[in-house]
Amino acid sequence: MTDRSDRVSGGAEAADVTYVYAVAHQVAGLEEAVAALRGVADAPVRLVTGTREDELVLVASPVPARDFQEEALKRHLEDLEWLEAVARAHHGVIEALAGRTTVLPLRLATVYLDDARARGVLDDGWDAFAERVRLLAGHVEWGVKIYADPSAATVAATGPAPSSGLSPGRAYLRDRREQRSARDSVYTAAQRAAERVEAAGRSHAAGRARHRVQQGVLAEARGENLVNDAYLVPLDRADDFRGEVARAADGLDGVRVEITGPWAPYSFATSPDAPGEAAEGAHP
Numbered sequence: 001m002t003d004r005s006d007r008v009s010g011g012a013e014a015a016d017v018t019y020v021y022a023v024a025h026q027v028a029g030l031e032e033a034v035a036a037l038r039g040v041a042d043a044p045v046r047l048v049t050g051t052r053e054d055e056l057v058l059v060a061s062p063v064p065a066r067d068f069q070e071e072a073l074k075r076h077l078e079d080l081e082w083l084e085a086v087a088r089a090h091h092g093v094i095e096a097l098a099g100r101t102t103v104l105p106l107r108l109a110t111v112y113l114d115d116a117r118a119r120g121v122l123d124d125g126w127d128a129f130a131e132r133v134r135l136l137a138g139h140v141e142w143g144v145k146i147y148a149d150p151s152a153a154t155v156a157a158t159g160p161a162p163s164s165g166l167s168p169g170r171a172y173l174r175d176r177r178e179q180r181s182a183r184d185s186v187y188t189a190a191q192r193a194a195e196r197v198e199a200a201g202r203s204h205a206a207g208r209a210r211h212r213v214q215q216g217v218l219a220e221a222r223g224e225n226l227v228n229d230a231y232l233v234p235l236d237r238a239d240d241f242r243g244e245v246a247r248a249a250d251g252l253d254g255v256r257v258e259i260t261g262p263w264a265p266y267s268f269a270t271s272p273d274a275p276g277e278a279a280e281g282a283h284p
Helices: 030-035 070-076 080-098 115-124 126-136 151-157 168-204 235-246
Strands: 016-025 046-049 056-064 103-105 108-112 139-148 207-210 224-234 255-263
Touching: 016 046, 016 080, 016 115, 016 126, 030 046, 030 080, 046 115, 056 080, 056 115, 056 126, 070 080, 080 103, 080 108, 103 126, 108 115, 115 126, 139 168, 139 235, 168 224, 168 235, 168 255, 224 235, 235 255
Parallel strands: none
Antiparallel strands: 016 056, 016 103, 016 108, 046 056, 139 224, 139 255, 207 224
16 A cells, blocks of 8 residues: 655655655646645645656645654554545545546555656656556446345245145255355355446456455445456447446346446556555546
8 A cells, every 4th residue: 555665764854855656647737737736735736757757747745754764654654544644635635637638547655756766767767667558548447346135035935835744944944055046146146247237347347457356444335345457448438338337237136236436547657666656446
């Protein structure tokens, strides 16, 4: 989630360090749009240009060094309220820019001692960044989750059964078999939905990223999360892709497909020698 490395050590004396949200393609009006934003720690957002040319820029903010030195950051990462505030501000900046230009989102807490250090990373990774921007231009990310919820089928199976003259023990075993059969049917149906989504991806998407399924405190939705994927879709294919995915669970009891987006390409922004990586599943 974070890029700590040794860029901001415990011995840093500066009052502020440079927090970098993303690499962006420079377009007309971008600087004015950025100037209206507030980012992490309610800091103003600005562009940091490279020394080679103006095609690519870093989107950055000055943030208090005391909060992003290594030891302080370790403590903050255990503070869910602080972490949520940083994440919301980080993604807010990226999403605001994604409507104007191509952005390569970086990990939370990607920080450098100053603008000069950040500029050096941009210059060093220029070719890789430029190639990634070219590939992602005109594309957006859509998140797709598939859930299996056998509870409805299970409830139906445990409803009043017709009188069969079975003993209580045999009736119990029969009900258990019916419940297992209902659960198996739901998971089979979920696999069918996944195949439909994958077919939509092959038809309309330029890329696919698989993320870990959500479990524990992340699994707030009803049912079991079986698929948690992201698709990179050209803007002119987005409506077709979204429509086919939305229909992927049609006629499949106990299966739900959730599609979210469009997002900046969080799952597809990684690039060799980048100053950070796209956070896996980082979008809301």
